[in-house]
Amino acid sequence: MVSAILPLTLALPLLGAAAIGFGGLALPALRRQGTFLGGLATALVLAAFALFAAAFLSYEKPLYFAFAADWLLVGEVPVPFRFQVDTLSLLMALIITGIGGLIHLYSIGYMKEDPGAWRYFAFLNLFVFAMLVLVLADSLPVLFLGWEGVGVCSYFLIGFWFAEEANARAAQKAFLMNRIGDLGLLAGMIWLFAERGSFDMATLRSGVYPADMAAGVGLLLFFAATGKSAQIPLYTWLPDAMAGPTPVSALIHAATMVTAGVYLLARMDFLYNTAPEVLGVVGGIAVATALLAGLIALAQYDIKKVLAYSTVSQLGFMFAAIGAGAYAVAIFHVFTHAFFKALLFLGSGSVIHATGTQDLRQMGGLRKAMPITGLTFWIGTLAIAGIPPLAGFFSKDEILAAVFARGAAGQTLYYLYWISLLATAFLTALYMGRLTWLAFEGSYRGSTPPHESPAVMTIPLLLLAAGSVVAGLAGLPALLGPSWIRERWLASSVDEKPLPSLSHATEGLLMGLSVALAVGGLALAGYLFGRRGLAAEADLARRLGRLHTALQHALQVDRLYERVFVQPYFVLADFFRTLFGSWVGRGAATLVGQALLRVGEGLARLQAGYVPVYLVYLVGAGLLLVIWLRYL
Numbered sequence: 001m002v003s004a005i006l007p008l009t010l011a012l013p014l015l016g017a018a019a020i021g022f023g024g025l026a027l028p029a030l031r032r033q034g035t036f037l038g039g040l041a042t043a044l045v046l047a048a049f050a051l052f053a054a055a056f057l058s059y060e061k062p063l064y065f066a067f068a069a070d071w072l073l074v075g076e077v078p079v080p081f082r083f084q085v086d087t088l089s090l091l092m093a094l095i096i097t098g099i100g101g102l103i104h105l106y107s108i109g110y111m112k113e114d115p116g117a118w119r120y121f122a123f124l125n126l127f128v129f130a131m132l133v134l135v136l137a138d139s140l141p142v143l144f145l146g147w148e149g150v151g152v153c154s155y156f157l158i159g160f161w162f163a164e165e166a167n168a169r170a171a172q173k174a175f176l177m178n179r180i181g182d183l184g185l186l187a188g189m190i191w192l193f194a195e196r197g198s199f200d201m202a203t204l205r206s207g208v209y210p211a212d213m214a215a216g217v218g219l220l221l222f223f224a225a226t227g228k229s230a231q232i233p234l235y236t237w238l239p240d241a242m243a244g245p246t247p248v249s250a251l252i253h254a255a256t257m258v259t260a261g262v263y264l265l266a267r268m269d270f271l272y273n274t275a276p277e278v279l280g281v282v283g284g285i286a287v288a289t290a291l292l293a294g295l296i297a298l299a300q301y302d303i304k305k306v307l308a309y310s311t312v313s314q315l316g317f318m319f320a321a322i323g324a325g326a327y328a329v330a331i332f333h334v335f336t337h338a339f340f341k342a343l344l345f346l347g348s349g350s351v352i353h354a355t356g357t358q359d360l361r362q363m364g365g366l367r368k369a370m371p372i373t374g375l376t377f378w379i380g381t382l383a384i385a386g387i388p389p390l391a392g393f394f395s396k397d398e399i400l401a402a403v404f405a406r407g408a409a410g411q412t413l414y415y416l417y418w419i420s421l422l423a424t425a426f427l428t429a430l431y432m433g434r435l436t437w438l439a440f441e442g443s444y445r446g447s448t449p450p451h452e453s454p455a456v457m458t459i460p461l462l463l464l465a466a467g468s469v470v471a472g473l474a475g476l477p478a479l480l481g482p483s484w485i486r487e488r489w490l491a492s493s494v495d496e497k498p499l500p501s502l503s504h505a506t507e508g509l510l511m512g513l514s515v516a517l518a519v520g521g522l523a524l525a526g527y528l529f530g531r532r533g534l535a536a537e538a539d540l541a542r543r544l545g546r547l548h549t550a551l552q553h554a555l556q557v558d559r560l561y562e563r564v565f566v567q568p569y570f571v572l573a574d575f576f577r578t579l580f581g582s583w584v585g586r587g588a589a590t591l592v593g594q595a596l597l598r599v600g601e602g603l604a605r606l607q608a609g610y611v612p613v614y615l616v617y618l619v620g621a622g623l624l625l626v627i628w629l630r631y632l
Contacts, residue, residue: 003063003064003065005051005054006051006055006063006065006083006085007065007067008047008048008051009048009051009052009093009097009132009136010048010067010083010129010132010133010136012044012045012047012048013044013045013048013125013126013128013129013132014125014126014129015044016040016041016044016045016121016122016125017122017123017125017126017129019040020037020040020041020118020121020122020125021118021119021122021123021126023118024037024118024119024122030118031115031116031117031118032115033118034108034111034112034114034117034118034121035108035112037117037118037121038104038107038108038111038117038121039108040121041104041121041122041124041125042101042104042105042107042108044125045097045100045101045104045125045128046097046101046104048097048128048132049094049097049098049101052090052093052094052097053094055085055090056090056094059087059090062084062085062086063084063085064082064083064084064085064138065082065083065085066080066081066082066083067081067082068080068081071141071142072141074141074193074199077193077197077198077199079139079141079142079199080138080139081142082138082139082142083133083136083137083138083142084136084137084138084201085136086492086493087489087490087492087493088263088266088267088331088490088493088494089135089136089493091331091335091485091489091490092135092259092263092331092334093132093135093136095334095335095338096128096131096132096135096256097128097132099251099256099338099339099342099464100124100128100131100251100256102342102346102460102463102464103124103247103250103251103342103346103460104121104124104247105456105459105460106247106250106346106349106456106457106460106461107120107121107124107245107247108456109353109453109454109456109457110245110246110247110349110353110457111245111247114245116160119156119160120157120160120245123153123156123157123160124157124247124248124251126149126153127150127153127154127157127251127256127257128256129149130146130149130150130152130153131146131150131256131257131260132146133145133146133149134146134147134149134150134260134263135260135263137201138200138201138202139199139200139201140189140192140193140199140201140204141189141199143264144185144186144189147182147185147228147260148182150228150256150257150260151174151175151178151179151182151228151257152175154171154174154175154178154241154252154257155171155172155174155175156171157244157245157248157251157252158170158171158174158241158243158244158248158252159171159172159243159244160244160245160248161243161244161245164243166243167243167244169240170237170240170241170242170243170244171243171244173236173237173240174237174238174240174241177227177234177236177237178227178228178234178237179227180227180234181223181224181225181226181227181228181234182224182227182228183223183224184219184220184221184222184223184224184227185220185221185224185264187220188217188220188221188224191213191216191217191220192204192217195207195209195213201267204268204270205270207270209270209271209274211274211275214271214272214274214275214278215275215277215278217271218268218271218272218275218278219278219281221264221265221268221271222265222278222281222282222285224261224264225260225261225262225264225265225319226261226285227261228257228258228260228261228264229258229259229260229261229262229315229318229319230258230289230311230312230315231261231285231286231289231312231315231316231319232285232288232289232292235289235293235312236554236557236558236561238253238258238308238311238312239305239308239309239312239554241253241308242302242304242305242308245349246304246345246346246348246349246352247345247346247349249304249307249308249345249349250341250342250345250346250349251342253307253308253311253341253345258311258315259315259318259334259337259338261315261319262315262318262319262322262330262331262334263331263334265282265319265322265327265330266322266327266328266330266331266494267494269327269494269495269496270495272322272325273325273495273497276325276497279322279323279324279325279497280323280411280413281323282319282322282323283319283320283322283323283324283403283414283417284323284413284417285319286315286316286317286318286319286320286322286323287316287320287323287417287420287421287424288316288420289312289313289315289316289319290312290313290314290315290316290317290320290420290421290424291313291316291420291423291424291427292555293309293310293312293313293316294309294310294313294423294424294427294428294431295427295551296309296551296554296555297309297310297313297427297431298427298430298431298434298551299541299548299551299552300552301359301360301361301552302358302359302360303348303351303352303358303359303360303363303435303439304345304348304352304358305358306360306431306432306435307341307344307345307348307435310341310344310384310428310431310432311341313424313427313428314333314337314341314384314428316424317333317396317399317421317424318330318333318334318337318399320399320403320417320421321333321398321399321402321403323403323417324399324402324403324405324406324414324417324497324499325402325406325496325497325499326398326399326402326496326497326499327490327494327495327496328485328486328490328491328494328496329395329398329399329402329475329486329496330399331485331490331494332394332395332398332474332475332483332485332486332490333395333396333398333399335395335471335474335475335485336383336391336392336394336395336468336471336472336475337384337392337395339383339391339464339467339468339471340379340380340383340384340390340391340392340464340468341380341384342464343376343377343379343380343383343461343464343465343467343468344377344380344381344384346457346460346461346464347373347376347377347380347461348377349457350370350373350453350457350458350461351363351366351370351373351377351439351450353453353457354366354369354370354373354448354450354451354452354453355446355448355450356446356448357446357448360435360438360439361438361445361534361537362445362446362447363438363439363440363444363445363446364438364439364440364441364442364443364444364445364446364533365440365441365442365443365444365445366439366440366444366450367440367441369444369449369450369451369452370440370450370451370452370453371452372452372453372458372461372462373452373453373458373461374440375465376458376461376462376464376465377436377439377440378436378440379465379468379469380464380465380468381432381433381435381436381522382522383468383469384428384432385425385428385429385432385433385518385521385522386425386428386429386514386515386518387515387518387519387522388515389469389472389473390468390469390472391467391468391469391470391471391472392468392472393472393514393515393518394472394473394475394476394477395472395475396425396514397477397510397511397514398475398477398483398486399421400418400421400422400425400510400514401477401502401507401510401511402499403417403418403421404418404502404510405499405500405501405502406499408500408502409499409500422513422514422517425514425517425518425521426517426518426520426521427521428518428521429517429518429519429520429521429522429525430521430522430524430525431525432522432525433521433522433524433525433526433529434525434528434529434537436525437525437526437529437530437533438529438533438534438537441530442530442533443533445534477507477511478501478502478504478507479504479507479508479511528540
């Protein structure tokens with residue numbers, strides 16, 4: 001029964017996108033019904049969530065459904081438009097539709113006064129559809145369709161307020177940088193097909209691959225993931241994606257688009273298990289990204305920019321788990337991160353909605369005027385910092401333990417990764433404590449009187465806060481009990497590389513160390529910014545000097561990319577435009593015209609008008625004909 005209705009999970013958001021989008025185009029009066037359209041879009045996504053929840057409660061084995069028997073024909077190999085619902089894809093689908101549904105609900109209040117709300121909800125539904133295609137795909141071409149669909153939808157949502165040039169440029173940047181990474185996915189798909197003659201996931205998993213081939217494809221797929229999931233070197237688009245409406249930031253940064261790269265690598269675990277050296281590369285880049293983003297977040301004044309760099313850093317934690325071969329642990333952090341990061345972004349949207357600013361220096365004391373937003377935001381901060389028993393503590397502890405265990409297995413480089421992640425955990429608590437103290441505590445520094453958001457916006461905050469409190473219980477560390485999400489749920493879908501078991505004493509020590517660093521970071525933030533507020537910020541900026549300025553400008557990485565890649569591209573483009581537009585275009589036209597003129601003048605001279613001349617032409621032509629017939 002459940003398998004028969006599963007196609008509706010994809011059809012519902014797609015129908016919503018089509019109905020709202022085309023309805024708004026055809027009926028201008030419908031565009032003014034933002035609340036109705038938002039309610040429709042929300043209901044369709046939550047209906048899909050209900051269907052996935054029913055599949056979750058009755059799950060026994062993987063389920064399959066198809067919309068077309070033969071969607072593509074690659075040579076003689078058919079590629080059906082088919083989908084699978086196993087434990088990994090079902091968990092991802094629940095996150096996408098559950099968190100996505102709450103973000104839709106929140107958007108009804110946030111976008112209430114926006115005249116383009118009909119476009120917004122159409123693209124939001126289409127985004128959810130594309131993400132579901134990605135995670136449910138039973139073959140790489142179908143996955144690639146969802147992968148590209150998510151990229152296109154993100155372009156329209158990031159650049160939703162396209163009348164401002166900065167927003168349009170941010171959307172273009174996100175689109176182009178993702179397309180660069182997508183070349184890796186396309187090349188990896190082709191290489192796998194050349195090796196196995198199939199795109200089917202089950203067929204690919206059953207193959208035996210040479211180590212060099214697995215390493216090559218693994219690196220290509222990881223390069224694709226660095227684009228979609230914002231890792232070095234393709235991470236710079238994500239902070240600029242803040243140009244879109246705040247619920248879009250929550251949707252992209254929390255549960256959907258940016259976690260697609262983590263999902264891809266977990267799904268292709270069989271390749272990385274064959275090429276463990278690639279896991280070392282993944283782990284190294286992940287740790288560097290996490291640490292770099294954490295440092296940059298310390299010096300940002302835009303509340304959404306802090307959260308954006310926080311997302312980049314948390315994605316680094318997820319990829320660090322992938323690098324340790326702990327794929328289920330990475331997905332566990334995707335699960336917990338979805339709750340507290342969506343909560344933090346929607347909380348920031350509530351603040352922006354109330355104050356009209358994103359600048360932390362113009363906030364302060366908001367917890368008194370916005371008690372629900374303030375309370376839930378503090379819960380999100382404690383969760384992402386890793387304070388027990390909140391969700392972030394459990395998943396972050398599992399990642400740190402997995403990386404440490406990989407070091408204990410003889411790969412000593414992972415000890416360096418572990419130390420770097422501990423430092424990043426401390427930075428996470430410090431910059432999130434700084435943000436929350438500056439925004440919600442002390443006295444208000446803005447000009448617009450703040451107010452609490454309406455219920456349609458605070459209810460999602462309360463539900464996400466509840467998730468941020470209890471979600472971590474799905475994955476208890478071995479010291480406390482069995483991990484349901486790893487040992488009972490994801491074990492059938494992902495094949496983790498064996499890790500040495502840590503003793504309870506060692507695990508307890510590691511856990512205590514991570515908690516101590518989290519508490520220390522929050523305490524330091526409270527000491528600095530809770531007591532003195534912006535005065536401490538100014539003092540810190542003065543003491544750090546150029547380092548603070550460099551971090552505030554994100555270490556000028558965007559400027560470096562501009563000089564090394566963008567400007568040379570424009571120089572080449574201008575050169576070829578001049579070459580073909582001015583020189584070749586105009587010159588070729590002139591040369592052709594002059595040549596035709598000369599030919600015409602020559603032919604005109606042949607038309608002398610004298611009969612004797614024409615007789616000479618006739619005799620000459622006759623002689624040439626005789627010679628041709630005689631000798632050729």
